[in-house]
Amino acid sequence: MALQNAFEHGGETRDKIILGKILGTKPEFRSKVKEISVNISEIVSAVNQLSLEEQEIEIKENFPEILIPKEKIVEREGLPELKDAEQGKVITRFPPEPNGYPHIGHAKAAIINSEYAKMYGGKFILRMDDTNPEAERMEYHAAIKVGLEWLGIEFDIVKSTSDDMELFYEKGIELINSGKAYVCTCKREDISKNRRERKACKCSRGDIEKNNKNWEKMNDKFKPGDAIVRFRGDMKADNAVMRDPVLFRIIEGKHYTLGEKYRIWPSYDMAVAIEDSIDGVTHAYRSKEFELRKELIEAILDALNMRKPAQGFFSRLEFKGMPISKRIIKPLIEEGKVTWYDDPRLPTLEGLRRRGIKPEAIRKFIMSLGLTKANTLAPFDALEAFNRKFVDADSIRLFMVSNAKKLSVKNLPISSVEISNHPINDMGKRTIDIDGNFYISGEDAQTIKEGSQIRLLGLGNIHITKQGIEFEGEFVENGDTKDIPKIQWVPQKTAHEIKMIIPKTLFNGDEFNEDSLEELDVYTEPQYLQLKEGEEIQFVRFGYCRKDSQNQAIFTHK
RNA sequence: GCUCCUAUAGUGUAGUCCGGUUAAGCAUUUUGGCUUCUCAAGCCAAAGACUCGGGUUCGAAUCCCGAUGGGAGCACCA
Numbered sequence: 001m002a003l004q005n006a007f008e009h010g011g012e013t014r015d016k017i018i019l020g021k022i023l024g025t026k027p028e029f030r031s032k033v034k035e036i037s038v039n040i041s042e043i044v045s046a047v048n049q050l051s052l053e054e055q056e057i058e059i060k061e062n063f064p065e066i067l068i069p070k071e072k073i074v075e076r077e078g079l080p081e082l083k084d085a086e087q088g089k090v091i092t093r094f095p096p097e098p099n100g101y102p103h104i105g106h107a108k109a110a111i112i113n114s115e116y117a118k119m120y121g122g123k124f125i126l127r128m129d130d131t132n133p134e135a136e137r138m139e140y141h142a143a144i145k146v147g148l149e150w151l152g153i154e155f156d157i158v159k160s161t162s163d164d165m166e167l168f169y170e171k172g173i174e175l176i177n178s179g180k181a182y183v184c185t186c187k188r189e190d191i192s193k194n195r196r197e198r199k200a201c202k203c204s205r206g207d208i209e210k211n212n213k214n215w216e217k218m219n220d221k222f223k224p225g226d227a228i229v230r231f232r233g234d235m236k237a238d239n240a241v242m243r244d245p246v247l248f249r250i251i252e253g254k255h256y257t258l259g260e261k262y263r264i265w266p267s268y269d270m271a272v273a274i275e276d277s278i279d280g281v282t283h284a285y286r287s288k289e290f291e292l293r294k295e296l297i298e299a300i301l302d303a304l305n306m307r308k309p310a311q312g313f314f315s316r317l318e319f320k321g322m323p324i325s326k327r328i329i330k331p332l333i334e335e336g337k338v339t340w341y342d343d344p345r346l347p348t349l350e351g352l353r354r355r356g357i358k359p360e361a362i363r364k365f366i367m368s369l370g371l372t373k374a375n376t377l378a379p380f381d382a383l384e385a386f387n388r389k390f391v392d393a394d395s396i397r398l399f400m401v402s403n404a405k406k407l408s409v410k411n412l413p414i415s416s417v418e419i420s421n422h423p424i425n426d427m428g429k430r431t432i433d434i435d436g437n438f439y440i441s442g443e444d445a446q447t448i449k450e451g452s453q454i455r456l457l458g459l460g461n462i463h464i465t466k467q468g469i470e471f472e473g474e475f476v477e478n479g480d481t482k483d484i485p486k487i488q489w490v491p492q493k494t495a496h497e498i499k500m501i502i503p504k505t506l507f508n509g510d511e512f513n514e515d516s517l518e519e520l521d522v523y524t525e526p527q528y529l530q531l532k533e534g535e536e537i538q539f540v541r542f543g544y545c546r547k548d549s550q551n552q553a554i555f556t557h558k
Numbered sequence: 559g560c561u562c563c564u565a566u567a568g569u570g571u572a573g574u575c576c577g578g579u580u581a582a583g584c585a586u587u588u589u590g591g592c593u594u595c596u597c598a599a600g601c602c603a604a605a606g607a608c609u610c611g612g613g614u615u616c617g618a619a620u621c622c623c624g625a626u627g628g629g630a631g632c633a634c635c636a
Contacts, residue, residue, distance in 0.1 A: 017581070020617060024578035033616045097636050132635060188634065196560085196632070228634050238561050240632035249634035268636045292562060292631050313563085315629085320569095368585065370571055374564050375629045382570060382586055392599050423594075457595060481595050488596075541596045558598075 002040070002047045003063065006055055015044040079115055080371055082283055084310060090122030091280045094153075095161070095272065098128050098256070099135040100326045101341040102147035103348045104362070105287065108317045111366045113285055114153050123156040125279055130162045131271045133255035141256065143341075147349035151359045157279075161271050162258055164278070168266040171274055171304055172229060172248055176211045180303040181247055183214035185227045195243045200235045204244065218264050224250040231269075231300060241292045242299070245269060269293055273300040281309045288313040288373050314371050319380050321505035321513070322347040337512060344503040344554050345516055355503060356536050356546030356556030361387035380505075384557040391536045391544055391556070396421045399457070399488040400524040400539035402500065403442030406492065407471040409462055412436045419458040430527050434459070437492040439523050444487040445471065455479060455486045457540065488540045495523040500545070502555040524553075 006013035018040050023030055050058065082090065092113040096106055117124035126148070130136045148155075175181035184191065184203040194201050206214075218227050229248035237243055247270045250263055266274075276284050276297075294311045301308045318324050324347055332338045342350035352362065364386045369378065397420075417434060421427035438456065448454055450467040453476060461479025466472035502518040524539070528547070531537065535547050536556065544556040 014581090016617075017578095020578045022578085023617080027578095030578090030616090037616070095636085099636075129636065135635070184634095192633080198560095225634065230634095240561065243632085246634055251634080265634090267634075272636090288563065289630055290636085315564085365570095368570070372564085372571075373629095374571095376570065379569055379586080385586055388598080395598090397596075397598085423596080424599075455595065459595095484595095486595055538596085538598065540598080543598080 002043045003055055003059055006047045006050075013044055013047060015041045018044055078119060078367060079112065082116060082120070082310070082312075085116075085120050085283065088121045089282065090117060090120035091125065091282050092117045092122065093125035093127055093276065093279065093281050093284065094148075094155075095127040095129040095275070095286075096144050097132070097136065098130055098141035098144055099132070099137070100140055101348050101350060102144045103324050103346075104319065104352065105317050105324050105347075106144070106147065107151055107349060107362055108314070108366050108369070109286060110148060110151065110153050111363055112314065112371065114155075115367065116283060116285070117156075122282070123280075124154070125157045125159065125281065126155040127158075127275060127279070128160040128162075129268070129271065130160050130256070131265050131268070133251055133253040133258075133265065136256050138256045143350075150349060150353060151362065159279075160257065161266075161275055162255065162262075164275065165258075165262055165266075167278070168248075168270060168274060169264070172266070172270070173212075173215065175231070175247070175300075175303060176215055176229070177208060178303070179208055180232050181211075181229050182206055182232060183211045183218065183227050184230045184244075185214065185222075188225060191228075194235070195240060198236050198243065200244070204230070204232065204235075218248070218250055222250060224252055226250070231296070231303075233296065233299060239292055239295055241269075241296050245296060247300075269296050270300065273297040274304075274306070276309045277301055277306040283312065284309045285312040285314060285371075287316045289316065291373075312371075313373055315373050315376050317366070317369065318377055319347050319383075320377050321507045322380070323507060332506075332512070338506070344501065345506045354546065354548065355554055356391070356544060357383065357387050358390045358536075361390050381557075388544065388557060392538070393425060394422075394427070395536045395538040395544055396427055396527075396531065397423065397538050397540050398525055398527060399490050400500075400522050400542055401439045401441035401488060401490050402520050402522040402542070404439040404490075404495075404523050405442050405445040405469070405471060407438045407440050407462070407473060407489070409436045409438065409473050409475055412475050413477070417459050430525075432491060432525060432527075433494060434491050435493060438489045439492055439495055440471070440487055440489050444485070447485065453479065453484055455481060455484050456489045457486050459489070488542075490523045490525055494526045496526050496528055497521060497523055497551075498528065499552045500555060501548070501552060528553075 002013050002018050015037065019037055022036065023033070029036055047055070094110040094113050096102065114124045128141060172181065182204055184201060186201045186203060190201065214227055215229065227250065228246050230244040231247050233242040233244050235243050246267045248264050248266055251265045252263055254260055255262070291313045297311070298308050322345070323329060329341070329346065333340060338345060341348050342354050344351055344355035361383060365383045369376065412434065415434060416431050418429050418431050420429050448464055448467060448471065450464055453461050453463050455461045461476040461484065462473040463476050464471060464473045500520040500522045502520065504516045504518065505513055506516050507513060529550060531547050533547055533549060536544060537547060537553070538544050543558045545553045546556055548554050
């Protein structure tokens with residue numbers, strides 16, 4: 001063994017390492033560490049005396065088996081195993097609130113939970129968490145559905161939290177009657193202050209009868225803010241969430257599906273606890289800002305003698321310089337700094353889609369992030385790398401020139417040229433008509449010298465006879481393709497002008513990046529017009545872009 | 559302020575539960591090479607990490623204690 005180790009590490013080994021290896025593989029020696037370590041030292045020094053060549057000979061003669069390369073460690077695929085998970089019996093869920101457009105953070109929660117359901121052959125629930133009529137709208141509900149569909153996430157059950165209002169009331173009354181909840185009529189500021197100071201208020205001493213009466217009053221007499229139902233937690237608890245939190249409150253706004261049918265609405269904790277329990281959710285994973293609520297949710301379910309799901313948490317997903325929260329995005333839209341929620345600079349699902357990010361890439365990317373609780377600010381280039389791999393295989397290759405310069409070529413022997421749409425995969429060919437008048441891109445033009453040769457990709461070599469604002473050249477028959485600049489081109493006659501939009505980071509630190517959207521007027525081949533909207537293109541030597549419309553393309557990435 | 563969570567290369571992670579067969583694996587990034595009628599893709603190679611300080615142990619990324627950095631919660635939002 002010493003021999004092997006020495007050979008693998010340049011002819012030298014150390015006794016400590018050999019000792020570790022022996023103890024690691026043969027536990028029976030662990031009680032005799034002292035004795036064997038003496039032996040090991042002797043062997044090690046003997047081995048180190050040998051030269052690398054001598055070691056190799058020794059190995060070949062006596063232990064040929066160790067020359068066989070070691071197996072690589074297989075990396076775990078996918079998500080880590082769930083605790084207490086039984087094949088076929090796992091139920092997970094994704095409970096978004098329809099209060100905004102879905103973004104990459106939603107994608108993470110949805111993908112992780114759906115993957116787990118898949119992994120265990122279980123069920124996956126979409127539950128619209130709509131218990132705050134003031135914030136929720138059909139528009140958002142629909143946007144979330146569209147986003148999830150785009151991501152390719154499938155659900156076994158689709159429901160809304162508000163489907164179970166009567167049940168929440170039932171459970172709420174049960175809590176009141178068992179003395180585990182009470183109606184508090186204190187002022188909002190006082191409640192908050194008491195929470196901070198860990199003091200109970202007088203309402204918590206009210207008897208059950210009074211609480212029942214007040215609960216009835218919440219239905220009509222009390223105004224929003226006058227009364228709330230609080231869970232009898234522990235005002236002295238270190239976990240502030242446990243200090244008699246809200247279970248129900250009065251909201252008079254119109255709910256987007258139920259209208260004004262109800263005015264007492266359950267809080268998040270109440271709703272989630274009951275819903276996860278009755279929906280049969282076995283494993284509830286959500287982002288870690290909810291971590292403190294785990295204890296509360298379990299306390300509520302204990303108080304009601306209801307089944308508890310296993311709860312897990314993962315870090316929030318955000319990209320550097322790409323804000324996720326409505327609080328930041330909304331003003332940007334209002335000020336016209338970004339156009340809408342589908343602005344390609346935004347990490348919304350719509351934004352990512354318009355930018356040309358594929359749902360498969362998002363899934364892979366999220367899976368690669370793992371399930372850690374450490375804060376991550378994922379760099380966008382990781383997503384791009386995944387996306388590039390998906391997109392490369394079926395992106396048509398097209399020519400596009402920016403900052404166009406004219407080039408006229410004399411004695412062209414042909415009037416059209418056929419160019420392959422993809423270098424490896426069979427995506428057909430296109431024919432481009434040519435008459436000797438081309439556009440080439442300004443960046444290439446700068447490096448072109450009079451008297452030199454360039455190659456117009458797929459066409460042929462050109463001997464440059466004049467450089468300047470406009471270029472002139474002569475066609476070279478059977479030009480050599482080695483060691484010569486190869487550039488893309490577009491015929492002037494059929495050039496189609498489009499706007500190229502290049503999204504950049506929205507924020508540098510806290511500061512809005514005024515140059516976050518670069519716009520270029522570029523020429524591309526007429527073939528562009530034949531493509532479907534949303535198709536991914538690779539503009540040769542420029543990068544991958546998504547066709548946004550007949551006149552506009554969005555740069556995806558290099 | 560109080561409470562909780564967290565810490566592995568530039569970045570994201572695997573390994574940590576159950577210390578040794580991993581002088582730390584993968585991906586991304588960067589650089590070089592091969593290939594190529596693209597600066598893409600593909601292939602090959604290189605570079606690069608266990609936050610710090612103690613303790614336990616023959617042996618610590620892994621267990622314990624402390625410090626420090628980062629994040630979250632302390633809403634009648636979810």
